[in-house]
Amino acid sequence: MAMSEADARAEGRREATPAAVVVLIVYVLLAVVSWMKDWEIVGLPWWCWLVVGLPAVLLAIDLVLARKGRGIVRSRHAALVLLSLLVAGNFIGLAVLVAGLVTQSTSSLSGGELLLTGFAIYTADVIVFGLIYWELEAGGPVARRVAEVRRSFDFQFPQDENPELAGSDWRPQVWDYLYVSLTNSIAFSPTDTMPLSLRAKAAMGLESAISAVTVLLVAARAVNVLGS
Numbered sequence: 001m002a003m004s005e006a007d008a009r010a011e012g013r014r015e016a017t018p019a020a021v022v023v024l025i026v027y028v029l030l031a032v033v034s035w036m037k038d039w040e041i042v043g044l045p046w047w048c049w050l051v052v053g054l055p056a057v058l059l060a061i062d063l064v065l066a067r068k069g070r071g072i073v074r075s076r077h078a079a080l081v082l083l084s085l086l087v088a089g090n091f092i093g094l095a096v097l098v099a100g101l102v103t104q105s106t107s108s109l110s111g112g113e114l115l116l117t118g119f120a121i122y123t124a125d126v127i128v129f130g131l132i133y134w135e136l137e138a139g140g141p142v143a144r145r146v147a148e149v150r151r152s153f154d155f156q157f158p159q160d161e162n163p164e165l166a167g168s169d170w171r172p173q174v175w176d177y178l179y180v181s182l183t184n185s186i187a188f189s190p191t192d193t194m195p196l197s198l199r200a201k202a203a204m205g206l207e208s209a210i211s212a213v214t215v216l217l218v219a220a221r222a223v224n225v226l227g228s
Contacts, residue, residue: 016134016141016174017063019127023086024060025054028093030120039113039115048096049120052089056124059131079135086128087206092120094210101221107164118218122211131206132182133175136199144171154200155180157193185211 029048033039034046059082134227137142157176159166159181176193183191188208195201 006166012097016131017060019178020056020060020063020176021130023124023127024053024056026120027056030116033115033116037110039110040111041096041117042103049093053124055085055089058082059086071167080132080139083128083132083135086124087132089120091130091210092116092125093124094213097218098213101218114218114221118214121218122214124180125207125210125214127178128183129185129203130174130178132203133180133200134172134177136203137172137177141174154195154197155193156196173191181207185206185215188212206215 031049031053034049039046062079062082097114097182101114133155139153155172155177157172159170159172180193182193182202183193184207188211190204195204210223
């Protein structure tokens with residue numbers, strides 16, 4: 001039985017709230033540790049990480065309020081814009097870190113600073129793109145929940161190809177999309193879930209590029225600093 005749009009919105013936001021809160025916690029933790037350790041990358045103060053994570057604050061507030069049927073983001077388009085701002089902020093954070101690796105000496109950039117900053121950027125990358133896939137596919141979470149029959153237009157899950165693997169009422173939840181994002185960020189390519197649309201492929205390609213720079217460049221340099 002199909003649920004109402006208000007109930008679908010509340011249920012969809014309820015399942016996504018913890019993921020948005022994790023992004024917020026990661027950036028706040030990075031800012032607090034940078035303040036306590038007096039870390040600066042290319043001369044930027046610790047509170048810059050709070051600015052980068054500001055869209056996560058708005059997203060978390062929206063998801064919490066939307067659990068009761070209301071939120072500050074009232075349209076799917078606005079939600080995608082907010083998530084795009086998080087991607088932009090994460091990309092800027094990565095650019096700042098890479099600039100620090102290129103311009104600063106290893107003595108001024110500690111291994112702990114590199115690892116924590118890289119971890120924060122990587123974690124935010126996985127969660128934000130997972131939420132983008134969740135919001136992007138088949139009209140968004142509300143449309144997917146209102147529909148009586150699941151129709152996948154952007155991603156093909158194993159359950160779509162083999163319906164016998166899931167129940168008749170199965171539909172992907174936010175954790176399914178977060179898993180897609182995690183495996184894509186590690187393998188730099190699709191694994192068990194295939195992107196079907198051009199926008200899904202573009203989003204997965206961008207995520208792979210960000211995670212590749214973070215993991216291959218930043219982590220390698222951090223290990224080198226720790227071993228020196």
